[in-house]
Amino acid sequence: MSLLHPGDRVGETLVVDRFLGEGAFAEAYRVEHAYLGRLAMKLFKQVASEEQTHDLLGEARLLSTLGHPNIIRIFDAGTVTTPAGRRGYFTMEYVPGGTLQRFAAGHRPAVPTPVVTDVLTQLASGLAVAHELDPPVLHRDLTTANVLVGYDGPSLRIRIGDFGLAKHADPFTMLASAQGTYAFMAPEVLRGFGYSRAADVWSVGTIAHLLLTDHLPYDTGGPFEPLRLARFRRPLLPPSSYNETVDAELDAIVGAALEVDPDRRTPSARQLADALRARAGGG
Structure with a gap:
């Protein structure tokens, strides 16, 4: 069962549109940003203490340094309260063509x-x-x-x-x-x-x-x-x-x-x- 559901709000600007899938460590969602439009969001499954969140969001920090048209772009990162507890997330460009x-x-x-x-x-x-x-x-x-x-x-x-x-x-x-x-x-x-x-x-x-x-x-x-x-x-x-x-x-x-x-x-x-x-x- 996913941690978030369509209509859930993440902060002041994001609304969950739909669940896209999951891997061993994270879930993926399509979300709507109030100003940027449709984005993808990666939500980590692990409990997010301050130290764990910092480690898990290392991917977002890393990607933010790799500006290139053939590398996914990152827009924001933070934490959100889910029914299972606080979790780290980051948003990135949504690519509708799939894998x-x-x-x-x-x-x-x-x-x-x-x-x-x-x-x-x-x-x-x-x-x-x-x-x-x-x-x-x-x-x-x-x-x-x-x-x-x-x-x-x-x-x-x-x-x-x-x-x-x-x-x-x-x-x-x-x-x-x-x-x-x-x-x-x-x-x-x-x-x-x-x-x-x-x-x-x-x-x-x-x-x-x-x-x-x-x-x-x-x-x-x-x-x-x-x-x-x-x-x-x-x-x-x-x-x-x-x-x-x-x-x-x-x-x-x-x-x-x-x-x-x-x-x-x-x-x-x-x-x-x-x-x-x-x-x-x-x-």
């Missing part, structure tokens, strides 16, 4: 290749802003469920959402502890070596492979395959082996993002975005 996961499901067996390259370029460009902070911010949970799809007129515009697991890398090791979704985790993360910019790139490569082929990379389709490290001993089947519209250059870009050895992988989102733009421009 990339839903978008991909509507294009099975594969999203058109030009659309995929557009999505990937935008995704890598937004992620690059986080990667270029000092120390870098690592998302640690990039999946098709955490990328939102919207439109600017006829043009597709994606936003990276759900930075709930994002974390600044250690300024000396440039690593962060492992978090996230197994199917999108890099091999070195699954082996316990921590997250890096290259691990976020792996997640983008996984998204690319999934959109182009409807298959996870290095995956034979078994129910526990994402948990098996042995799968990385097999050679990667390039996207073109499933989808004849994928050219050799795009195969190479996706393959570089999915190198099992992180030292051989595309090292950051900026390099990935540059490679995609070079392909689009013919060099």
Whole structure:
């Protein structure tokens, strides 16, 4: 049962419109702001002491520093009284198109290749802003469920959402502890070596492979395959082996993002975005 209901007021300016869904730590609502119109709101489930609220709203503070058209925008943060007690929340832009996961499901067996390259370029460009902070911010949970799809007129515009697991890398090791979704985790993360910019790139490569082929990379389709490290001993089947519209250059870009050895992988989102733009421009 949700903590808030349609018609509930949050402060002086927000009214809950409808419940959108929930994850392990938070619920999502569509809300109406008295002046800004329709927004989305993330409401945390945990009891919000002052210290807990400060920690939970770290995502909002982090996102407020990442001004980029391909990263979700934050508008406000605070606490609200619910039937279960005081809870922290923040409001962000509402993206009516839904998630990339839903978008991909509507294009099975594969999203058109030009659309995929557009999505990937935008995704890598937004992620690059986080990667270029000092120390870098690592998302640690990039999946098709955490990328939102919207439109600017006829043009597709994606936003990276759900930075709930994002974390600044250690300024000396440039690593962060492992978090996230197994199917999108890099091999070195699954082996316990921590997250890096290259691990976020792996997640983008996984998204690319999934959109182009409807298959996870290095995956034979078994129910526990994402948990098996042995799968990385097999050679990667390039996207073109499933989808004849994928050219050799795009195969190479996706393959570089999915190198099992992180030292051989595309090292950051900026390099990935540059490679995609070079392909689009013919060099």
